[in-house]
Amino acid sequence: MAERDLAVRMFEVMALMRAVEDRMVTMYRQGELLGSLYTGHWHEAIAVGTAAALRPTDVLAPLHRDLGAHLWRGLEPWQVMASFMGKAASPTGGRDGTLHYGRLDLNIINPVSHIPNNYPVATGAAFALKYRGTDGVAMAYCGDGATSRGDFHEALNLAAVQRLPCVFIVENNQYAYSTPLTLTTAAADFASKAVAYGMPGVQVDGIDVFAVHEAADNAVARARAGHGPSLIEAVTMRMHGHAEHDPADYVPSELAETWAKRDPVEECGARLVELGFLDEDGVAAVQAQARKTALEHRNKVLDMPMPEPDDEEGRVYAD
Amino acid sequence: MAERDLAVRMFEVMALMRAVEDRMVTMYRQGELLGSLYTGHWHEAIAVGTAAALRPTDVLAPLHRDLGAHLWRGLEPWQVMASFMGKAASPTGGRDGTLHYGRLDLNIINPVSHIPNNYPVATGAAFALKYRGTDGVAMAYCGDGATSRGDFHEALNLAAVQRLPCVFIVENNQYAYSTPLTLTTAAADFASKAVAYGMPGVQVDGIDVFAVHEAADNAVARARAGHGPSLIEAVTMRMHGHAEHDPADYVPSELAETWAKRDPVEECGARLVELGFLDEDGVAAVQAQARKTALEHRNKVLDMPMPEPDDEEGRVYAD
Amino acid sequence: MPTDTAVTTVSYLEAIAEALGSEMEADPDVFLIGEDVGQFGGAFKVTKGFLDRFGPRRVVDSPIAESGFTGLACGAALMGLRPVVEFQFADFISCAFDQIINNCSRHHYRTGNPIPVTFRAPFGARLRAGPTHSQSVEAYFAHVPGLKIVAPATPQDAAGLMISAIRDNNPVLYLESKYLYRRIEVPGPLSLDPVPIGSANVVREGRRVSLLTYSVGVHQGLEAAEQLAGEGISVEVVDLRTLVPLDVATIAASVNKTSRAVVLHEDARRLGYGAEIAATVQEECFWRLDGPVVRIAGKNTPIPTSPLLEDAAVPQLPEIISTLRRVATT
Amino acid sequence: MPTDTAVTTVSYLEAIAEALGSEMEADPDVFLIGEDVGQFGGAFKVTKGFLDRFGPRRVVDSPIAESGFTGLACGAALMGLRPVVEFQFADFISCAFDQIINNCSRHHYRTGNPIPVTFRAPFGARLRAGPTHSQSVEAYFAHVPGLKIVAPATPQDAAGLMISAIRDNNPVLYLESKYLYRRIEVPGPLSLDPVPIGSANVVREGRRVSLLTYSVGVHQGLEAAEQLAGEGISVEVVDLRTLVPLDVATIAASVNKTSRAVVLHEDARRLGYGAEIAATVQEECFWRLDGPVVRIAGKNTPIPTSPLLEDAAVPQLPEIISTLRRVATT
Ligand SMILES: Cc1ncc(C[n+]2csc(CCOP(=O)(O)OP(=O)(O)O)c2C)c(N)n1
Ligand SMILES: Cc1ncc(C[n+]2csc(CCOP(=O)(O)OP(=O)(O)O)c2C)c(N)n1
Numbered sequence A, B: 001m002a003e004r005d006l007a008v009r010m011f012e013v014m015a016l017m018r019a020v021e022d023r024m025v026t027m028y029r030q031g032e033l034l035g036s037l038y039t040g041h042w043h044e045a046i047a048v049g050t051a052a053a054l055r056p057t058d059v060l061a062p063l064h065r066d067l068g069a070h071l072w073r074g075l076e077p078w079q080v081m082a083s084f085m086g087k088a089a090s091p092t093g094g095r096d097g098t099l100h101y102g103r104l105d106l107n108i109i110n111p112v113s114h115i116p117n118n119y120p121v122a123t124g125a126a127f128a129l130k131y132r133g134t135d136g137v138a139m140a141y142c143g144d145g146a147t148s149r150g151d152f153h154e155a156l157n158l159a160a161v162q163r164l165p166c167v168f169i170v171e172n173n174q175y176a177y178s179t180p181l182t183l184t185t186a187a188a189d190f191a192s193k194a195v196a197y198g199m200p201g202v203q204v205d206g207i208d209v210f211a212v213h214e215a216a217d218n219a220v221a222r223a224r225a226g227h228g229p230s231l232i233e234a235v236t237m238r239m240h241g242h243a244e245h246d247p248a249d250y251v252p253s254e255l256a257e258t259w260a261k262r263d264p265v266e267e268c269g270a271r272l273v274e275l276g277f278l279d280e281d282g283v284a285a286v287q288a289q290a291r292k293t294a295l296e297h298r299n300k301v302l303d304m305p306m307p308e309p310d311d312e313e314g315r316v317y318a319d
Numbered sequence C, D: 001m002p003t004d005t006a007v008t009t010v011s012y013l014e015a016i017a018e019a020l021g022s023e024m025e026a027d028p029d030v031f032l033i034g035e036d037v038g039q040f041g042g043a044f045k046v047t048k049g050f051l052d053r054f055g056p057r058r059v060v061d062s063p064i065a066e067s068g069f070t071g072l073a074c075g076a077a078l079m080g081l082r083p084v085v086e087f088q089f090a091d092f093i094s095c096a097f098d099q100i101i102n103n104c105s106r107h108h109y110r111t112g113n114p115i116p117v118t119f120r121a122p123f124g125a126r127l128r129a130g131p132t133h134s135q136s137v138e139a140y141f142a143h144v145p146g147l148k149i150v151a152p153a154t155p156q157d158a159a160g161l162m163i164s165a166i167r168d169n170n171p172v173l174y175l176e177s178k179y180l181y182r183r184i185e186v187p188g189p190l191s192l193d194p195v196p197i198g199s200a201n202v203v204r205e206g207r208r209v210s211l212l213t214y215s216v217g218v219h220q221g222l223e224a225a226e227q228l229a230g231e232g233i234s235v236e237v238v239d240l241r242t243l244v245p246l247d248v249a250t251i252a253a254s255v256n257k258t259s260r261a262v263v264l265h266e267d268a269r270r271l272g273y274g275a276e277i278a279a280t281v282q283e284e285c286f287w288r289l290d291g292p293v294v295r296i297a298g299k300n301t302p303i304p305t306s307p308l309l310e311d312a313a314v315p316q317l318p319e320i321i322s323t324l325r326r327v328a329t330t
């Protein structure tokens, strides 16, 4: 994609992610969803900037803050709403729900709740892409908290030893549920954990979609060229509760206020103006369109049917 | 202990470890043991040099190459032989066997086979020592291969975040069963894995008991003072097969030959002579005594009875 | 403070909190570790206020490291402490499976050293939480030698079994029903006497059929029994309370009296704990049985998220009533 | 090469190797991953020579990372490959429990995407290998929705079930008896036709009692049946071969014929797979049964190391014979 087209497209998807999530917050408050709602406010630049560095044939293994990566690939907003509502037309037919809406036909792996169970799985996708002789890449996402689990370690080590075409994104949003960074790690940062695996690790401003995209681009190019995996730490802030039921009153207000000033969607819009890719009306139009789309999708999904039992034990096994 | 006494004592225990293991190799070949035999040839300096840095009230969580640490604490050679023979008087009464002979009365935790399952357990011992307000330290051991498992990662991270008085020893003996280092890690070394946890990591010559002891001493002092955990990588070579059934023909002969020249027991003996702590006859006498002890213990254990079933289901639970 | 709580009710969740808090007051060796258990008071707020009451030394907010903190608890228990480990959802206990089954549960048999750890696991379905937030985990662990398993149904048992679990010198898996947390209340104050592990409770006497169940099933069973009483069918409801070790004497006495047995649990049927109960009942009571032991259980599927699917996946009152009626009258 | 092997015998271990090798020849999407499976040929030498035959791309020596390489296999399977995962000992599968039960087994129900992975687990006792090298693991997994479990007893079934497992579009836990590896041999050549998953086999017909068993138990059962035949007691031996899904039709047909059932497995009794079999048999055949379904199983202890202890912990021939005699004659 040409530079301008890419930039505008990234902005559109970031704006759409924001609008869809804001809309779902309203839906949550109105009792339209089944359970809680996980959103990725202030993760938009990470989700979109990384996904934009991939080809459609590359594989994504995202988690719960990465709606933008799904949207980039073509997941429809109503499908994620349908997932949070348990609708029959959700990507899992209502068998799973909430954030479990990955679509394998878009080369997105649907994660389970256990974090970061998707990390080893992503190494397997990378393994398969390499095994088949393609130059495809797999990209896996997790949070700061999830780095504490064994699966993080085993996946990075395996990928490094096997030189797999894998890019690992750590979304450092300062908290794991209520747990602050100081109770998650004593390391200086997450990027330096790459040292333990002999792979490159970089820290990047997770608010700046261009910075994220550049880091992802480098890591993807490296993987594609057969030089193995990398780790990218993208720093941001979780601006909502862990999920919408959580008031997150454990977050010091100064911290929240500091980060509130750095809205990645707004910063991206401003940058587009600065670069002359869009004018201010153009930026506003993208955002208005995103909000309109989100509302349309909500209206469309609302009356979709719920699934009824249909040979449930039979569905457990593939033919 | 005075410098000389400590040095001589370390040599004695190293020589005893060697003699007991050599004796057990003979016992293995003569069919006197139940199953396979794991030995720690060329690990003597590591096992003894680290254990010597601790007090009897400190806790050890060793694995299968660390006989010297047990001997330092007072485990009797016949008890380890009894373990490999399944005797009633073995530390587990024959319920477990082989290398599973840790004695909690000596503050040694008896490991299961799963490696490094003992690492998280050691953090718990450290937690308890700190919880009780003591300045005690826990020390955990594992091999190069075991560092690939999630438990390694979770334990180091937990210990670092909680600033637990823990010292983690990685015994890098070049192989994990048949797996060479290149298939275990892409990192430059194991010491640098400490970076990922924000703790100090050092690499030390695992053949040189004085170097090992000094590194352990520093790490223990740090832990005792409340400054948290450290990682020590001690480099050596596994000079026997993974266990005695394994001819280890996957080891390039040049590699084995290079390391053969660096026998830690011999080097320690030579050093004692150099330092004037023992003369050559003294060194030889220690080694002869060790061999004599090993043989005596073998003769003593041979006719000990095997356990018979005795309320086995009742033994599963503590009262 | 009995005088304060005498006038109020106590929920299942509050009962757990009260018992846990009282044991922590009574025994300085008891500490709590888990994710978000401190400042946040736990995902379900069971330990709300504990950090203020007991301080960070005894209420430990762990990184997300289920295997790690389980191993930590094991090590601490070997040194004489009495850790209480909270899994945020029972589902996540899978990540600690190795530490629990190989290290913790087998330790006493291997070494003779006691290893007193209590594992708190909020478990079960009916909350639209889907395949990896709704699991019953008893069948993963009931087979394992060395672990005890309790699953209280009432606030009183929740308190009494928590106290027994913490005081027990063995690992105890304490299955707390997150569905019952705020749905079951009893008048306070609670007794804080231990409820012995290994003892079932006949919570309703009856003559025609024995319903053997635990946790949520007890409440469903009592409701079914009440309705069937109106039809003249007398159902005995046995609340197992402890799954391992199983109170075979109480079960056998009930079945020998009624000659008919139905086992009920929410967990999936295939090799669910009902299989062990059914196998045992027919071994113990075969010559008194008027028909096979019948199992009512969840479907052999993951727990689906969507309401109609989830409702169909786990036992509901109509199935329980009709099964009991059929068994009692044929 | 049938002509080469026609004159020789094939061991249980060789049968596994032959079937695995033949599937790898036939399907380029099949690859092998595990610890020491390459140059070393696996701890038990099942994959000896595979590295030379198939190269490091398809025979992957993994770091010690059971959860990691299991997850890797899952991801590769989702992309259409057919991984065969070797656990060095079945005991170590505990470290991959989360990946297997939550990710792999639940995936198809959640998403509709096939996830064909074969998990090879050398399991069982009788080798003086102690509590953490002797485990039977079927009961940890038989409850889990989405996983199939096979446990061959003969070289022919070992081969045929390996082929079926690899071709199956679901995760299959393949339990290979390390005790039988070199103890059971049959004349070659083997057929390399798949043995269908889900189908039991009546390996000895009889009239008075049905012995339902698998793996090592089949050989013990045949020996017991032979001895009892001398006393005029006719024992039918059913080799289950597949544990999940269970071939209930074959089992029920046998028990309905004999009216007596004994279940035999080496794994510990409490909630061992025998519980499911016993519960099912009494559900299906209650009105034909002349007595309770009896379970012969391992003790509810870890497997001890020392010979007299281990021998007492797992079923031995005298107990099997006496139990069958008692059941058949009372
Ligand atoms: C193995 C496991 N343990 C616990 C949880 C419960 N849980 C879900 S998200 C979460 C916090 C995750 O924090 P982080 O990785 O930083 O991601 P974030 O939500 O901040 O994006 C926790 C504890 C889980 N999903 N999986
Ligand atoms: C979780 C687990 N997987 C596999 C094994 C089998 N196993 C035992 S020791 C070993 C190699 C260990 O290598 P390393 O950690 O380097 O220690 P070393 O034996 O070289 O001292 C393996 C694979 C095990 N014990 N535990």
Ligand SMILES: [Mg+2]
Binding pocket: A143, A144, A145, A171, A172, A173, A174, A175, A176, A177, A238
């Ligand atoms: Mg976070």
Ligand SMILES: [Mg+2]
Binding pocket: B143, B144, B145, B171, B172, B173, B174, B175, B176, B177, B238
């Ligand atoms: Mg090694």
